[in-house]
Amino acid sequence: MTVVRLQRHAPEAYNATKCAVCGTTDAKQVTDHIQVGQPGTPIHDEGVCEKCGAVIDHVVDKYGRDLTMMVEDAQHEASEKEITIPGAQPHKAARDLNTVSVATLSM
Numbered sequence: 001m002t003v004v005r006l007q008r009h010a011p012e013a014y015n016a017t018k019c020a021v022c023g024t025t026d027a028k029q030v031t032d033h034i035q036v037g038q039p040g041t042p043i044h045d046e047g048v049c050e051k052c053g054a055v056i057d058h059v060v061d062k063y064g065r066d067l068t069m070m071v072e073d074a075q076h077e078a079s080e081k082e083i084t085i086p087g088a089q090p091h092k093a094a095r096d097l098n099t100v101s102v103a104t105l106s107m
């Protein structure tokens, strides 16, 4: 399981110069600290800007602290392949499926 831990307005984020989520390089905006992976041995240990931190904060606040998130793009049109070939490969949206679990977010 992937755990996303976000610490808002973290002192250690002052050294970060880039937001890991949106990529802004405005160091003044990078106020939060994100760690992704197993607690204690994160795979990602990065800075996050105030705006992206607020979004993550709001999502967890609204939907709960123990989340499994699946992000996918909606498929708006069927491709010709899917219409005409029986047993075609799974469509693109399924391949792009990203799974992120948010289990422990501390403020």
Ligand SMILES: [Zn+2]
Residues within 6 Å of the ligand: 019, 020, 021, 022, 023, 024, 048, 049, 050, 051, 052, 053
């Ligand atoms: Zn950002």
